[in-house]
Amino acid sequence: MYRYDEFDHQMVRARVDQFRDQVERRLSGELSEDAFKPLRLMNGVYLQLHAYMLRVAIPYGTLSSRQMRKLASIARDYDRGYGHFTTRQNIQYNWPALERMPDLLEELADVEMHAIQTSGNCIRNVTADHYAGAIADEIEDPRIISEIIRQWSTFHPEFSFLPRKFKIAVTGHANDRAAIRFHDIGIVVRKNAAGEVGYEVHVGGGLGRTPFIAKKIAEFVPAQKLLAYLEAIMRVYNRLGRRDNAYKARIKILVHEIGAEEMQARVETEFARIDGKGNYDLPVGELERIRAYFRDPDFLELPSDSETLSQALAQDPDFAAWFKNNVVAHKKSGYGIVNISLKPIGGIPGDASDRQMDTIADIAQAYSFDEIRVTHEQNLVLPHVKLDDLATVYAGLKEADLATANIGKISDQIACPGLDYCNLANARSIPIAQDISNRFAELQRQNDIGELRIKISGCINACGHHHVGHIGILGVDKKGTEFYQITLGGAPDENAAIGDITGPAFTADKIVDAVENIVDTYLELRHSDERFIDTYRRLGMPPFKERLYQDV
Amino acid sequence: MAQHSAKGAQFQVITANRLHDGEVVYLDASGAWVADLKDALIAEGAEALEQLIAQATAEPCATGVLDIYPFEVIKDAVGQPIPASVRETIRAAGPTVRADLGKQTELR
Numbered sequence: 001m002y003r004y005d006e007f008d009h010q011m012v013r014a015r016v017d018q019f020r021d022q023v024e025r026r027l028s029g030e031l032s033e034d035a036f037k038p039l040r041l042m043n044g045v046y047l048q049l050h051a052y053m054l055r056v057a058i059p060y061g062t063l064s065s066r067q068m069r070k071l072a073s074i075a076r077d078y079d080r081g082y083g084h085f086t087t088r089q090n091i092q093y094n095w096p097a098l099e100r101m102p103d104l105l106e107e108l109a110d111v112e113m114h115a116i117q118t119s120g121n122c123i124r125n126v127t128a129d130h131y132a133g134a135i136a137d138e139i140e141d142p143r144i145i146s147e148i149i150r151q152w153s154t155f156h157p158e159f160s161f162l163p164r165k166f167k168i169a170v171t172g173h174a175n176d177r178a179a180i181r182f183h184d185i186g187i188v189v190r191k192n193a194a195g196e197v198g199y200e201v202h203v204g205g206g207l208g209r210t211p212f213i214a215k216k217i218a219e220f221v222p223a224q225k226l227l228a229y230l231e232a233i234m235r236v237y238n239r240l241g242r243r244d245n246a247y248k249a250r251i252k253i254l255v256h257e258i259g260a261e262e263m264q265a266r267v268e269t270e271f272a273r274i275d276g277k278g279n280y281d282l283p284v285g286e287l288e289r290i291r292a293y294f295r296d297p298d299f300l301e302l303p304s305d306s307e308t309l310s311q312a313l314a315q316d317p318d319f320a321a322w323f324k325n326n327v328v329a330h331k332k333s334g335y336g337i338v339n340i341s342l343k344p345i346g347g348i349p350g351d352a353s354d355r356q357m358d359t360i361a362d363i364a365q366a367y368s369f370d371e372i373r374v375t376h377e378q379n380l381v382l383p384h385v386k387l388d389d390l391a392t393v394y395a396g397l398k399e400a401d402l403a404t405a406n407i408g409k410i411s412d413q414i415a416c417p418g419l420d421y422c423n424l425a426n427a428r429s430i431p432i433a434q435d436i437s438n439r440f441a442e443l444q445r446q447n448d449i450g451e452l453r454i455k456i457s458g459c460i461n462a463c464g465h466h467h468v469g470h471i472g473i474l475g476v477d478k479k480g481t482e483f484y485q486i487t488l489g490g491a492p493d494e495n496a497a498i499g500d501i502t503g504p505a506f507t508a509d510k511i512v513d514a515v516e517n518i519v520d521t522y523l524e525l526r527h528s529d530e531r532f533i534d535t536y537r538r539l540g541m542p543p544f545k546e547r548l549y550q551d552v
Numbered sequence: 553m554a555q556h557s558a559k560g561a562q563f564q565v566i567t568a569n570r571l572h573d574g575e576v577v578y579l580d581a582s583g584a585w586v587a588d589l590k591d592a593l594i595a596e597g598a599e600a601l602e603q604l605i606a607q608a609t610a611e612p613c614a615t616g617v618l619d620i621y622p623f624e625v626i627k628d629a630v631g632q633p634i635p636a637s638v639r640e641t642i643r644a645a646g647p648t649v650r651a652d653l654g655k656q657t658e659l660r
Contacts, residue, residue: 049642
């Protein structure tokens with residue numbers, strides 16, 4: 001894992017001190033809210049419905065046990081005993097007081113964490129594949145370049161006042177688990193014929209009010225040139241992105257309006273100018289220095305099958321069910337990748353209590369080389385667990401109510417905080433997720449349905465990624481009543497797609513029936529072993545729509 | 553100022569969040585910010601609301617709170633305000649998915 005150097009420490013501490021002074025001046029009345037608001041947002045402090053909310057950055061979703069324990073103690077000491085893991089691999093606290101925020105941030109700084117780049121019109125916290133460094137067939141660990149991008153983008157003076165926020169995601173694997181095609185910039189690590197690492201660059205993707213799939217504008221940017229290339233994209237955007245209309249200010253609108261070819265041409269021109277000076281090249285030594293932080297932990301040489309595991313699987317059907325759904329093959333023989341579901345049946349997607357966080361920290365320290373990942377699907381991952389240890393890890397997770405065996409299944413939903421917490425929401429998301437989870441609680445039924453990704457947003461800003469749900473649900477407000485619009489066929493991965501709207505929206509008491517109707521249609525029409533998304537791609541909207549609205 | 557009332561709303565209450573901890577508060581008849589919606593002053597009609605907004609957003613009232621705005625309420629049988637929207641119902645009580653958190657734990 002990356003460790004702060006003296007500059008990182010200095011920057012983060014200095015920011016805490018600065019914010020402490022700003023908070024004091026706000027509380028004394030010296031600063032108005034108008035003056036203070038942009039300052040608090042630069043430090044991750046939002047105002048939500050019931051209280052302030054603090055969004056803490058977890059760069060590329062990687063945490064140590066020590067950091068997770070700190071997140072737990074902050075939940076306990078500054079909040080109400082829990083935190084909420086988000087679709088940007090961050091954690092949010094829902095109840096911290098403004099007056100205690102500087103102390104909270106200082107505690108975060110103790111474990112090399114902060115809330116910088118979690119708000120405002122800057123380059124936000126970089127996200128990456130949550131299986132980075134653990135999954136087989138990875139071209140390169142995406143966290144290496146993610147960390148370099150983090151260092152380049154943090155407090156970048158030229159890009160501190162962009163037209164709008166800016167999000168970058170990286171995958172080092174052909175299977176895109178980071179939804180890179182729905183980011184302002186999406187990066188895929190590639191290797192050329194000579195075996196050199198470089199980067200494929202996509203630009204102009206996004207969700208929200210106007211969803212777009214990013215356009216590929218570079219096949220292979222050599223590693224040393226990537227920052228110059230990103231700098232070129234940012235300059236084009238900073239110059240041409242609209243500042244007159246917040247709804248049209250994201251780079252996706254610019255790319256859509258001038259077209260991918262024109263965007264590419266402008267970026268190339270700017271890149272040539274920057275590159276001609278040569279001083280934007282990433283020093284090879286620096287690349288190697290960062291790479292060293294992400295080298296493999298000291299894996300043991302183990303056989304590919306574990307007798308301990310086989311016995312446990314044979315003895316405990318619950319463990320076997322969990323193993324089947326939640327454990328993924330590791331690149332290293334004798335190890336597995338463990339997904340910890342934060343979607344208990346009927347629970348709140350992404351929430352974890354302080355005690356659960358402590359439990360996960362302990363387990364990660366003992367059994368996963370001290371490493372934890374946050375997924376954009378609001379789950380957690382123990383990236384490197386010995387197959388021999390899986391049964392023990394499972395038992396520990398189960399005791400903390402963390403062993404729900406539903407990864408990738410219908411109850412493993414993304415849901416934004418919605419109107420239960422969020423100042424921007426039009427409708428509640430969490431209760432809908434809970435109702436769907438309860439309706440499909442039975443694991444046998446979930447397994448029979450197979451992979452099905454439901455994603456729920458409480459407003460058009462789409463924090464719940466509804467556009468890319470196999471089944472997407474968008475909450476809308478119609479004259480004070482919550483309604484829910486359904487989309488079908490969305491996908492966040494390498495086969496990126498934006499879902500199609502089925503038709504008129506449903507009330508809260510009808511939406512779960514509507515989802516069940518869609519699932520039943522799928523079960524009836526699928527070919528054997530065909531996933532929901534594949535059936536939808538084969539048949540399209542008509543059969544689903546017909547049955548969904550037949551009684552209306 | 554945020555818009556959380558229907559056009560032509562008859563009864564409205566002024567709300568804000570407390571500066572130091574973000575707690576939801578309402579303006580009462582004495583010009584103080586109180587935590588319980590039951591204690592809020594109800595403005596009837598546009599003119600009364602305008603006066604109340606002027607009071608709420610001026611010193612000393614505006615000190616110690618942020619995000620001041622009016623929202624629509626209806627009066628219950630005893631004349632106490634009930635929020636007209638889901639949003640303000642949730643703000644007045646707490647998250648509907650966590651009955652153990654927010655005002656709902658103290659005010660009932």
